[in-house]
Amino acid sequence: MTITTSSVKQVPWAARTRSGGGTGRLRRPRSTAGAGMYRPWWMPVLWIAPTVIVIAAFGVFPFLNTIVLSFTNATPLGGGGEWVGLANYERMLTDDNFWRATRNSIVYALIAVPLLVVLPLMMAQLVYKHLPGIGLFRTAFYAPVVASMVAVALVWQNLLNERGPINTALRSVGLVDSPVPFLSDPVLLLASAIALTVWKGLGWYMIFYLAALANVPSDLYEAAELDGAGAVRQFIHVTVPGVRLTMLLIAIMSGIGSLRVFTEIYVLGGATGGPGGQVQTLPFYIRDTALDPIAGNAGYGAAVSVALFLLTVGLAVLSHKFGSREES
């Protein structure tokens, strides 16, 4: 049905919309009624103002300011602040600690993302169809998400220590002779932190897959079953294509999450970020260099922050490319 301007004019509220200084254009009378009938122009402004102010002042402004700071020698307590051009970026390129943190963050994402894309889908598949007690399992699988990170990191510190249950189990079945140094060897420490991130994230991403599975038409499964496809082939040929967009979304979200890791490293590896700082991630390094009250260099930290931001964007673009290539 097309509504012309002349027919709209006959509707009583249309005139009021105009004279009320409302937002003019009339396409669909129903929606315009909702928008214009009793609404003065300042009402939306009033309702969104707090959100706009907070997001502009503490989201957009600090981002722009970070770029400005990265060209200065500002300190976290307000000293300095002179323009130093590209000096911070030049220093960054030759800073081994920066490259080490970058490498750790990238390795973190490269290992955590595939695990967080695949494992939660399998979990969602497991709890999707109704069975007696399934609600209990769903809630239990979500438990690590709800528990606070510092607390669960302390749990894993106990589980992984030299005499902890994991080492005890490995020794009792004869897999290893001496305790595995999960928390003191830099490589194993990074792996342990990744395992903690993945373990805590499984339930969170499972929820997204549950929502996505609800949108996969069930007759596709029935057709596949009639064609003699088993559970595995149904998973590969019906489920995975059906939740592809969600997989892409989760790849981006878990990638960004991996680049943000701080707490896992801080609790498992200590305040230095592993022995000699070898397991520091980028956020860890930013906090260490920029925000130390005495030796902090906010300008340099801002330059590293810009690098972290670019890495995040790069990762999102990469996931997107990867996702759309599979589509064709």
Added chain:
Amino acid sequence: MTWWYARGRQRAVVVRYVLLLLVLAISVGPLLWQLFSSLKGSEEALFGSEATFLPQDPSLAAYRTVFEQVPMAQYIRNSLIMCALTIGSQVVFPTLAGYMLSRRHWRGRSGFYSLLIVSMMFPFESIMVSLYMQIRDMSLDNTFVGVWLPGAIAAVNVLIMRATFAAVPDEIEDAAMLDGADEWRRFFRLYLPAAKGSLVVVVINSFIAAWDDFLWPFIVLRSEELYTLSLGLARLAASSLSFDPRVIMAGSIIAIVPIMVLFIAVQRYFFKGVESGAIK
């Protein structure tokens, strides 16, 4: 082994339960291990091959010690203050803004939408240096407000509320309007009750975020009397005083339990809200 000879469908159900129990052991096993270890008596082994899963001589001594030797009650109070501030702002403002965003035709709507999307592109860690300097310039460092303010309103919650309000059928609003209900009345009587499920999700997410947050409060708060539970726990674990491991375990269980109880109490809303698309 009789189940193996049952019909295929029944066997599939058994296999599914076995897998479910396996994932259950992985996801809650570590938490239960910590809980049971924290309840072990002082004579019992926590680690090594002689350690048992269940406490043989259960005792609450570690919980008493953690409250006596560490200002645990104060940490909990501080965490609750942070949660209350965050939940308050995350419920009120995203609801108002999300409602407006779901209404059509007002000037600036698409600009507002873009602002929200853009603001979600910066990971917090890449702006925290500037954010800290801002908070310090406002003389808010080492205060609760300084911790709360930058994260007081999350764009994602605005989008959740927008999706919720957009799902209310227009016919219902038309009917209310014909009855002469003005916008405030429609908002409170019609839209808010319809958004109950999503509001529960927002409350729980905000509670978890504020209770769990570590890096930002760690940067902003310096006085120990302002420490939240997460900060206090990390300090307890890193403390040079060598505490009995049971005490640290008890502390972490105290941090986990309240949030778990709250989540279990409302999880029905939570899964329903998420599955009906509130998170998209």
